[in-house]
Amino acid sequence: MLKIWTLKKNEEAAAKKKPKTSAAQIRVQKDLTELDLPSTMKTYFPDPADLLNFTLTITPDEGLYNLDVNGLPPDHTCIGMYKGGAFNFIFQINTNYPHEPPKVKCDQKIYHPNVDLQGNVCLNILREDWKPVLNLNSVMVGLQYLFLEPNTDDPLNKEAAEELRRNRDQFVQNVQRSMRGGNIKGEQYANVVAK
């Protein structure tokens, strides 16, 4: 035992006592204060002293895209289909972050192929592909991407995914109607029009 104690004495780079701030807490501080969010995303903390619980609001725009050979946007019907809406996601981070991903749920009932009616989100990095090297910025960018490129491969709202696959124009119309609080196939959606 004495041998171990002399080790510390001999150690040159005497590491100083570290603060009691937990690793998860420091990591969240780092993630949040280094967020690099576009103007389409905003965070809101109900209690600014509590960094582990907050809401992210996404107000999607057209996103970035390349023009095709004729100088037209690709598949123009789909671009910016969720524009004008404000979508809220509740983030809950636990003390095992970043070993575990943050828990994220949409708190409105929205019409989206990858979000179900309870607000669960199908985004790979929130579950099976989460890695501690990812951060809150990656999750937020991933969420925004879902509004620019909803995909039919991982459906959570099967009706919506089916519509997107079958008839894009109809799907876009449904999105527009749902965002105003409309009813689609018997399901009443939340009014998410940005104020």
Add this chain to the structure above:
Amino acid sequence: MATIDTYADSGHVSVSDWDHRYYHVDQVLDRPGPRTDPDFIPGDAVKSFLRDQCKILVIGAGGLGCEILADLALSGFKDIHVIDMDTIDISNLNRQFLFRPKDVGKPKATVAAEYITRRVPGVTVTPFYGKIQDKDDDFYMQFNLVICGLDSVEARRWMNATLVNLVDPERPESLKPLIDGGTEGFKGQARVILPTITSCYECSLDMLNKQTAFPICTIANTPRLPEHCIEWASVLEWPRVHGDKKMDTDDPDHISWLYEVALKRAKEFSIEGVTWSLTQGVVKNIIPAIASTNAIIAASCCNEAFKIATSSAAYLNNYFMLIGTEGVYSYTFEHERRPNCPVCGGESVDIQVPKDWSVERLIEMLVEKQDIQIKKPSLSTPTTNIYFQAPPQLEEATRPNLERLVSDLVPEGGEVTVTATTLPFSLSLRITYV
């Protein structure tokens, strides 16, 4: 012949040391071996340290913990403490051999401690039935060594960070070696962590396998496995039906509900294999435990504890892994420290701050200081967010602090955590006032 010194103590009979009790162990403590550390001094002093002074803490009294407690007691440690927050379940009895059917429902720590104390004369095991987080630094400071036999990443991270924080360069004995054991089926690992000297648990966090998680859309739409049905019941159906009511994986009624729901879904998709125990296993993330793997890993942990406590042989440097899934394979390597580890890495700087300095002045100093050079630092203490550069709401909320005195927000000798994009992870400042 042996002289037996017997005395009565609280209803049971204890026997202290008798001649030749430690005959075999003393073979390695009475003389050096060819590879023993040159500083090792054989003889009475080291034996007395091990048997009369050394205080060791065991975290967990489950599969590994039972083995560890027995091994420690039998190798001559006499002042052993154990912490566990669990009670004994009937399913533990196949391998947690300190427990009997009559003990089901009782705290593991208490029953294990009583058993060892009764069975091994002269050894005292002191139990604590509760969470490791219930104990403070003073509690952990009293031990020489800590051995973990845990099944949770979270508890290991906490214990590791606590022991790293405990290290005070002025007090060598504040360095508590942490020996961490872990098993999963036929696989296991034992490692020695010398807080602030070798790589710590947090340094190796990215080596962990991620827990099996299924894509939520597979669960929702195309279940193929019984596990998919169980996840559907617990991840999607529970919150939908029960709202905010929390699922308690220790409550048999909750497991039964999940089982029924999962079974119904499995029938719908013609999937076989949903059982009550699989349901419990999936939601509690139960990993099959094998008694013999626990025995190997616990023995290896206790050998290291013995070697570290006595210096009688070289100890593990620093990571041993056992893979019993394909024959027997083991590998030992030195896991290196991660310079940007949030627990043991990063720099720590002592700075002197005039009593009348505002937070703004301190930040200016950090930005200007040649040897630190931080762009846009964000500052916090363990209890307060002092100033955050982003996001906008938090910047606004903490902005009034810029004009406040540092000494109003941070106590003398207090720590400030600084993060910034230009730092690999974080920097901690220890503040003294002048």
